[in-house]
Amino acid sequence: MTLVVWIGTLLGAFVLWQLVGRRSAPNGLATVAGPQRERWLTGNFHRLFKDGLEYNLGLIRQYGGVVKVYGPLGAQQLLVSDPRALHHVVVKDQDVYHETDMFLMTNHLIFGEGLIATVGEQHKKQRKMLNPVFSLANMRAVLPTVAPIANKLLERIQAQLSEGGGTAEIDVLPWAGRVTMDLLGGAVLGISLDALDPEKTKEHALTIRKVSRAALKVLVLRPFIPMAVRNFSLYWRNKMVDWLPWPALREMRELSRTLDRCARNVFHEKKDELENGITNDYDGPRRSLMTIMLEANQSGSEKERLTDEELIGQINTLLIGGDTVTTAVARVFWILAREQGAQARLRSEIKKAKMAIAVDDGVEDEWEKVPLSYDTLVSLPYLDAVVRETLRLYPPTSLINRVATKDAVLPLQDPIRTTAGEETTAVHVPAGTNIIISILGSNHNKRIWGDDADQWRPERWLTASGERIGWGKNVDLAFDDDAEGHVAEGTPGYRNGVKYPGVYATMMTFLGGSRACIGFKFAEMELKQVLATLISSLHFSLPSATNEDGVRKEIYWRMDGLQVPVVLPPHGDGKSPSVPLDVRAARETDFL
Ligand code: HEM
Ligand SMILES: *[C@@H]1O[C@H](CO)[C@@H](O)[C@H](O)[C@H]1NC(C)=O
Ligand SMILES: *[C@@H]1O[C@H](CO)[C@@H](O)[C@H](O)[C@H]1NC(C)=O
16 A cells, blocks of 8 residues: 555656646746745745745735745746736736636536636626626625524524623634524525534535535645546546545545535525525525526526536535635634724724614614614724725735736836846746735735735724725725726825725725625625624623633634634644634623
8 A cells, every 4th residue: 555655646746747847937937036945845835825924924025016936846936916917917917817727627526617617708607697696786685684694693602601791712713604604505595504503504514614624635636636637537536536545535525525416406496496486595585696696597698698507516616705704704803802992993883873773763772683774784984994904904815826828927016126136017927827816915015005004903994084985986896997087095005096906995805807706795794794793792802811820822813825713822732723702791881
């Protein structure tokens, strides 16, 4: 067996060499400056992608908006955060910069023929049908499904608090994950996943949860997937999985089979309901985005419609994409636990909005339970500022990959210095070069966001009197790129006529262009609804627990490509994700 593994490894290394080596195009990037290649096998990747926040920001500070870094086996890649360069990557030349084959094919194998597995015309066609499904009108239509799920989260947390207003330490990360799953189930798919009822949670939700971790275990295989898919039939690929002495790989296959089966069930259930005129998606006569999507498919013109395989492919794609909100929810509660002043201000703003309705309805005593309309929820200025600022400073997805499919030129907003020390405002990108989009670096760019770019300061989004800056006709909530005209100088993220091409208030958190996050308005709604519900009734602070030496429990956010919160030693192992916060019922004194 060891021999098999060895031969496999050698063969693997050779193929990897062929795949990556051929693409590295080393000479073309000879003049772009960057750090030394630190390791033969991983280049600089072990630092970029492992607890790499300081390293990433440090590289950009030192070398500028385009940095040459070394990937696996010395492949030279570009770490890009310059606003003009990114405009080219995600908008202007988006036909040149594709997702890697590796990413697309792995996604196809695991999640089916959805948005994250397709490119070009097919992807365009899918977006054309799906963009309207995520419209503001449809967000309004699903908020009545979202609100009760957020209330259920509140009840579950309240049930963990002691009677009499005592404080309990609660790990908010799993709760953030459960509410996110139930919202995706209820409002997006129109099914109950029961994640907030741990003993009843459906297999579909459990499997989606497991799949990212399982995929990490077989990550080294990803470079081989395009080769395997192109060169071997499903039959032989299955045989290989059977033969290889690698249980993690078989687990991965099992999980993707389960996901496929679950997605097909959802699809047939929703299709039947639609055909029989039943629209009670989720304990009540409400619509889900899935039903809206199926209706759109039926009313679209023949050539705009998606095949059943494509529709089924969207189901797990939306679940895995939407799961990203989990870290954002945990992050915003962690920040508010740290920033007590901001927490009180937010609670007071929400109370005022709910109270205004409660007074009209004569239910002042129960103002916390008053539901806010979608339009009120999304336009509360401080709530909006808190959500924006959190998503700006701590983008849940920090790094995104693209590959140049042709030779191209990246023009720069701000010049960089070549290895020879000369200033340049353009970088030649040979075909095959991997581009790493630094969402983190873009959102921290001081030339765009100001000298306080590294600080969490929600006030940057507000006028001195507390109104929202950039409210109204501006770049917010728009998928198009002709927003220039609407943005006023002085709007955060817009300086001297320069801005990032991001869909969400110009920041890059949800990317821009035709592959921008389709669910960003949903993510915004979820964050705001969960905050409005929990902050009205609960108070959060950083964990107060100390060990016998008096060392206080400390949460630390690693940046491993994604954001991973951990508890530092001696209280934690520094690896397992968790966000333990002190939680108690809110008191009179917790309001401004
Ligand atoms: C705070 C939460 C979220 C963040 C930070 C986020 C971020 C992103 C980013 C950066 C991309 C581009 C990925 C790439 O091109 O490689 C993306 C794509 C995507 N996101 Fe999100 N997302 C979030 C929430 C959601 C939600 C709630 C949904 C669904 C309900 C969703 C569904 C998707 C899908 C389907 C794509 C692929 C779009 C395409 O390729 O056309 N995301 N997201
Ligand atoms: C095998 O896969 C490689 C890499 O994707 C591809 O270039 C090659 O054309 C494939 N060979 C065959 C016979 O399909
Ligand atoms: C969507 O449209 C395609 C093409 O007309 C059709 O084959 C498919 O059955 C439709 N799916 C649903 C669920 O309506």
